[in-house]
Amino acid sequence: MTRLELWHSCYLLFPLLVLYHLYISPYTKVEESFNIQAVHDILEYGVPTHDANHKFKTFYDHMTFPGAVPRTFVGAVVLAAVAKPIAWVGNLDGVQQQFLVRSILGLFNAAALIYYASGVRRAYGKVAAARYTFHQASQFHVWYYSSRTLPNMFAFGMSTFALSLLLPVTPSTTKSLITRSKMALYLLTLATVVFRSEIALLLGCQCLYMLVQAAGPDISVAKAVSLTRRVLIPSILTASLAGLLLTVSLDTFFWQTPKPLWPELAAFLSNVFPDKDSLGASAWGVSPWHWYFTSALPRLLMNPFAAAGLIPAGFLFYSTSASNWDLTVPSMGYVCLYSFLAHKETRFLFPVIPPLTAAFARVTAHFSVLGERSAIYYMVTSGIALTTVFAALVSHLVLLPLSAQTYPGAHALMSLHSISLNYPAQPSVNVHLTNLALQTGVTHFLSTPSFTNASGHGRPVFYLPGSPSGDIPPLVSTTRTKWIYDKSDNATAFLSPMFWAKFDYAVVEDPGRVIGLWDVVDKVPSLGRVQILNPEVGRGMLVLGPKDERREDDGLSRLVGALYGDKMKFLYGVVHDLLREGYGVQWLLGRQRGSWTRGWWVHWGLETRLYVLKRAQGGMIMP
Incomplete structure (x- = not known):
């Protein structure tokens, strides 16, 4: 009988986080619309077996609103196939069907992360697996997006399964290692061909890293050639052919194009090599080259210790150095290569979040061992634990309900x-x-x-x-x-x-x-923009002091009340009156009341949008 370990909590925690985020924020944005509308149309009208062109144009949304570039129907068909019998047996209405469809995708991604956690356990031990589980659970973006019908999230589950197969297994035979490596590259290639072309960058980084490892310190060309012949070429070639056969046949039918259609190639060419009259992906905005490192990754990892350098610190310790190379080098290579593209989005980095989180967990697990013998490491370990708890509270109790107000x-x-x-x-x-x-x-x-x-x-x-x-x-x-x-x-x-x-x-x-x-x-x-109030704007008590000094609720007060109820709204008023209006300063310091913030404050609230x-x-x- 398997003994329960702390990391096993991910079997319950990860699916619950997916469903919790989906329950709090069940609606979608325009970037998710293609797949969610496609799943609806397949469930509602079925897949036509005759007169397909007429039926697609009459009933299907993608014929009326095709979007900037064609997208694959592979993910939508799979989701609809899984959801159809459940929706039929449960006699679900439209709102319930949308929740069901997103649940299926979200639970698939949760299963991939659970599998990755089990891979961390096999590779690095139960302490690292437990740390990985809680660091991953404390993050926001992965859970918020896990059930969203973006092509990125169809690819995310596949890439996470693939990267878990590349984690070391001890003991392991050469045959087992080859099998796992081939399956990992197969999944990465399939995700590239069908869902997101940028996964090719991660695939290339992983292949290059595997070749360097195979060559060894003596740079054995024969070993690198053997790896290429036995692993790289068979897996990539097979997956490419299978993916092309699947996506081209299916999408040519659904889009009813006169020529064979490969949607991901069309999207790649349109975004990276646009026509003269088009800006390509840059039309959606551009960011500086360092944006992924200075903005996206710190927000994705949701822990200041990770952002401040504990992941690179893993190279300094003998017991974590090798694993740090395995986890971070291909991932950071992917981030560096992707940084050359001017248009940047946080979700483009999702594939590397599990390995980077595992690298962070590996270091924190090592620190926890050192903390038993050193007061400094004990303090660092305690700080990491506190920031992880704080990050979880911010992710699931602040960022989530705030994000739910944007629909x-x-x-x-x-x-x-x-x-x-x-x-x-x-x-x-x-x-x-x-x-x-x-x-x-x-x-x-x-x-x-x-x-x-x-x-x-x-x-x-x-x-x-x-x-x-x-x-x-x-x-x-x-x-x-x-x-x-x-x-x-x-x-x-x-x-x-x-x-x-x-x-x-x-x-x-x-x-x-x-x-x-x-x-x-x-x-x-809907949630409005954050504004900084100068000392002359909106002054006065909210809940403390004489009634004749009180004023109406401000934007933050109404927002807190809408999200958390009257008790938290009152608590916010107390904080406001203490900090901005200096309530109690005279009693505490024996001087005239003064503002701790010099009168400056933040305005943020719900504004009528529709x-x-x-x-x-x-x-x-x-x-």
Whole structure:
């Protein structure tokens, strides 16, 4: 019987973190839209077996909104295939199906991280595995994105499984080592060909590192050639052919292109070698060459000790030096190569987070051993433990709920469905959705409310009561309300009264630009920008001192109240009054009250971003 060890907590902790992040923040952004819409269309309309071109153009979202570059359907097809029987047995509505689909992807990535933790246990021992588990769990980005239907997250699970296979195993035979290495390179190549072309950089760094290791200190060319012949070429070639066969055949069919389509190649060429009239990936913004090192990696690792140099410190100790080379050199090579591309995003570094976290865990595990004999190392180990706990609290109790407030489009759509129950049922409801709503959470899964009796949307569109005696039964329509959405962004059309005349509801950013008679039935907030308040702005007590000195809640006060309730809101008010207004200074120091911050403060809160409008009585509705 396997003895339970501390690192085994990852079997429960990692899936729970995925589901917790998904539960708190269940909606999506525009960058996730292709795959989430594709999964919906496959679940809703199936895969056509005849007249495919017509059915794709009629029903599938990607034909109407193809995006800047084509994306592969491989991930969407797999998710839909797994979700279909569960959705059918559970009779799930759209919101529940979206949660299910994202859960499947998130749990796949959680399984990959669990497998990596077990690899750390086999390679470096139970203490390092336990440290890895808790350092990984304390981070934010991996868990927040793990269930998001980005191509990066389909590739993340595959690359994590691959990198776990490259961790050393003791004892190990040559045959076992070759098998594991071939499978690792196979997965990395498959992820490159199908999902994310930049994984080729990580693949190249791993191959180069393996060749250097095989050559040894005497630089044996024969050993390097043997590795290339027995491991590198067979695995990479086989995976390339398999990946191309899969993605080209599937995506040529779904995109209905006259020529064979390899989406990831098309995306790579468009982003890295754009046309003369295009900026490529740089159109989405550029960052300095050092941004990954000075900004992205510290935020991803979420621990100041890791960012401050404990990972490089692993090279200084004999017991951790070899493992540090294995874990960090290919990973940092990937980061360095990727830094040459001007457009940078945090999620591009996700593949190297598990090995870098493992390197950090390896060093902290060694420090914990040294801490038993040295007071200095004990203090460092205690500091690492405290910062890990603090990072976990910030990640899961601060950053997560704050991030969940950035999906006004989804919240507006849910509000619209709820508000519509206050009015008589209609055969059809026409809604205009502004671009911001479409980018911040609106998906096909959410577009149709649940038609169960409990939701209220199952009510009949038409009802004619029967006779009092019961001889004539009531006449009830079984037709459901049809929700029709307009997603046009034609600025010229917005100036025409006839454009707005055909809608029952509108979700817009500026109600003043909507022509006609409309009622604002809801205001949907979203997280605003951080502002620094100078000493002359917004002064006064919030909760302490005489009532005549108190003022209305500020942005942070309302934000804290919305996220954590009235008790935390009151606590924030106390902190504000003590620090900014200097409450208690006279009693404590015997001098006139003064601000500890010299009157400076931060403003950050929820700001109205979208308005839900309903056509007012007397407003024209075109048939």
